[in-house]
Amino acid sequence: MDINVRKRSDVQLIQLRGPLRMGPAVDGLRQTMEEALGQGDHRIVINLAEVPMIDSSGIGLLVRFLASTKQRGGSIKLVQPSKFAIQTLKLVGVLNLFEIFEDDDTAAESFS
Amino acid sequence: MGDEPGAGISGGLTELLNLSMPANSESIDRITAAISDILARLEIAEQKRLEIGLAVQEALANAVVHGCNGDPSKTIRCRMNGDQQGRVVITVTDPGPGFAPKTLADPKQPENLYGDHGRGVYLIHQLMDEVQFERGGAEIKMWKY
Numbered sequence: 001m002d003i004n005v006r007k008r009s010d011v012q013l014i015q016l017r018g019p020l021r022m023g024p025a026v027d028g029l030r031q032t033m034e035e036a037l038g039q040g041d042h043r044i045v046i047n048l049a050e051v052p053m054i055d056s057s058g059i060g061l062l063v064r065f066l067a068s069t070k071q072r073g074g075s076i077k078l079v080q081p082s083k084f085a086i087q088t089l090k091l092v093g094v095l096n097l098f099e100i101f102e103d104d105d106t107a108a109e110s111f112s
Numbered sequence: 113m114g115d116e117p118g119a120g121i122s123g124g125l126t127e128l129l130n131l132s133m134p135a136n137s138e139s140i141d142r143i144t145a146a147i148s149d150i151l152a153r154l155e156i157a158e159q160k161r162l163e164i165g166l167a168v169q170e171a172l173a174n175a176v177v178h179g180c181n182g183d184p185s186k187t188i189r190c191r192m193n194g195d196q197q198g199r200v201v202i203t204v205t206d207p208g209p210g211f212a213p214k215t216l217a218d219p220k221q222p223e224n225l226y227g228d229h230g231r232g233v234y235l236i237h238q239l240m241d242e243v244q245f246e247r248g249g250a251e252i253k254m255w256k257y
Contacts, residue, residue: 022173023137053162055169056235060228067226084162091238092231093220 001025003032011043011108012036017050020058029058033065042074045107049080054088063094075099077107117244118201120257125193125201132189135180135206140172143190147202156198164200164256167239170232171204171252179206179250199257210248 001018014032018025036044044065048054054062066076077099081089089095101107128150133139147168151161172188180186186207194200217224219231237243242255 021140021169022177023141053166053169055166055173056229056231057173059231063226064228084159084166088166088235091235094225097225 003028008108012041013045013104015047019053020051021055022057026057026061042069042072043111044076047079054085079107117242121195121199128194129192132187134184135176135186135188136184144169154198163239167236170236174232175204175206179208201255203253205251208250210250213245
């Protein structure tokens, strides 16, 4: 999985490319998120436009860090999850925990 | 569909895949890629391919993490059989002691929503048409019609 991180004011924008599943993909995103939280960045946008599927370990990671960022007054917002990713999040009952946006800018602006 | 698991597949089944591999994430990627290729060759619709692919991913991940404790010296096995109508049955076997599927917590309960694990078997049941555990839970058999 490719993970591309950039910052827009106090929002971390994380662009993922590839399946978010157990192994290097989930490990890489976990490291990225831990670094963000370690730097005090609790406002995070994850662009999922190029993520064809998310497995249960990917979902576990997202909800765990959603809880962590919320505890610190931030959040994780999702951009353009695929139809199948939405279906998967819905199947396990966590879709409604996340705010979902059509593009990075709108998601980032929603923090202000 | 009859009462017995697998009754939705009638007639002869063809073996489409039979792989034994080390218990690690690279093997999961290789097996799911092989299954994806086979399903594409069978011209199975994309949505069905995605659902089967994720269910297999979850079953293999459980086999590696729980059945083998992440020990790559152990071996996981995956078999797939199918019929002319694109109906498939996939079996994943690990060398572990198994588990009791009925003891798993419901991941949709409010107290479990923010948990970082415990969704894999639930997802498999949602994605596949029939699911059966054998060998005390060390083998899962999944049907998609």
